[in-house]
Amino acid sequence: MEVFQTVSSLQAVLTNLSGSVGFVPTMGSLHQGHLSLIKKALEENTHLTISIFVNPTQFEDPTDFEKYPRSLEKDLSMIATIAPKALVFTPAVSEIYRNKITAGFYSFNGLDKRMEGNSRQGHFQGVAAVVERLFSIVNPDRAYFGEKDYQQLAIIRHIVVQKKLSLAIVSCPIVRDKSGLALSSRNARLSKHHLEQASLLFRSLKQARALYLDKDASTAQHHVNQLFSQAQEWTLDYFCIYDEITLREIDNKKTENVRGFIAAQVGEIRLIDNLSFSLI
Numbered sequence: 397m398e399v400f401q402t403v404s405s406l407q408a409v410l411t412n413l414s415g416s417v418g419f420v421p422t423m424g425s426l427h428q429g430h431l432s433l434i435k436k437a438l439e440e441n442t443h444l445t446i447s448i449f450v451n452p453t454q455f456e457d458p459t460d461f462e463k464y465p466r467s468l469e470k471d472l473s474m475i476a477t478i479a480p481k482a483l484v485f486t487p488a489v490s491e492i493y494r495n496k497i498t499a500g501f502y503s504f505n506g507l508d509k510r511m512e513g514n515s516r517q518g519h520f521q522g523v524a525a526v527v528e529r530l531f532s533i534v535n536p537d538r539a540y541f542g543e544k545d546y547q548q549l550a551i552i553r554h555i556v557v558q559k560k561l562s563l564a565i566v567s568c569p570i571v572r573d574k575s576g577l578a579l580s581s582r583n584a585r586l587s588k589h590h591l592e593q594a595s596l597l598f599r600s601l602k603q604a605r606a607l608y609l610d611k612d613a614s615t616a617q618h619h620v621n622q623l624f625s626q627a628q629e630w631t632l633d634y635f636c637i638y639d640e641i642t643l644r645e646i647d648n649k650k651t652e653n654v655r656g657f658i659a660a661q662v663g664e665i666r667l668i669d670n671l672s673f674s675l676i
């Protein structure tokens with residue numbers, strides 16, 4: 397495993413490689429969810445680049461950026477275990493943004509108008525800016541993203557088409573713990589008490605899915621609202637049932653390309669999750 401802090405040192409190695417390059421961008425604090433992306437990228441490519449960069453422009457609240465968990469040494473030893481030949485890029489903020497820390501001015505064709513885009517102003521402009529910059533540095537054949545951040549995945553696919561970037565975006569399923577909680581670096585900030593309650597998110601998605609398929613969207617919506625109104629320490633930010641391609645409301649009940657999305661806050665921590673509501 398080789399670790400690079402600068403664009404020039406990474407590119408000096410990348411330009412001499414032959415064969416395909418897979419790329420896994422992360423913000424570190426790695427867990428099994430990240431490792432599933434790394435494993436898939438290893439299987440499908442000759443070489444693997446992983447970035448670890450906590451991107452300031454995608455945080456609306458600077459305190460959230462500062463409090464984002466960081467554990468570089470542990471991350472590097474996890475990578476060394478499963479991907480000993482990986483090229484790991486750990487740039488400083490100045491290396492990515494030079495002296496101008498600004499997000500982008502992308503048009504996302506409405507994909508950013510709901511859910512995380514509503515709740516976290518400017519978030520996707522920051523995500524798009526860093527992802528495009530990282531793609532231009534690494535120039536991968538394939539880049540791997542988790543369905544955990546489903547709206548992010550849709551937006552990145554959109555940018556790749558819009559900007560005619562020549563790489564494939566590969567999506568990877570959500571990795572969960574035994575309780576059903578989607579793994580997330582933010583889970584490390586949950587108190588033991590809140591961690592025990594956090595399976596509520598996935599439980600409500602599963603129950604909503606059953607109600608949606610058995611009855612309709614408004615029954616599912618009503619049920620989730622009820623569940624959260626009874627959960628005193630939780631605040632439901634949104635629960636939506638959307639077309640998973642356009643990320644818009646569905647006109648009629650359908651059983652293909654439909655997905656439930658949820659975001660809720662417990663204590664100081666905001667968690668997101670999603671689940672396919674399609675029949676197959």
Ligand code: AMP
Nearest residue numbers: 422423424429541542544545570571579
């Ligand atoms: P992050 O470090 O949170 O920016 O995540 C880096 C990548 O890992 C993103 O593509 C995420 O969607 C993905 N990821 C995070 N958590 C999970 C999970 N539980 N299962 C699958 N992928 C995940």
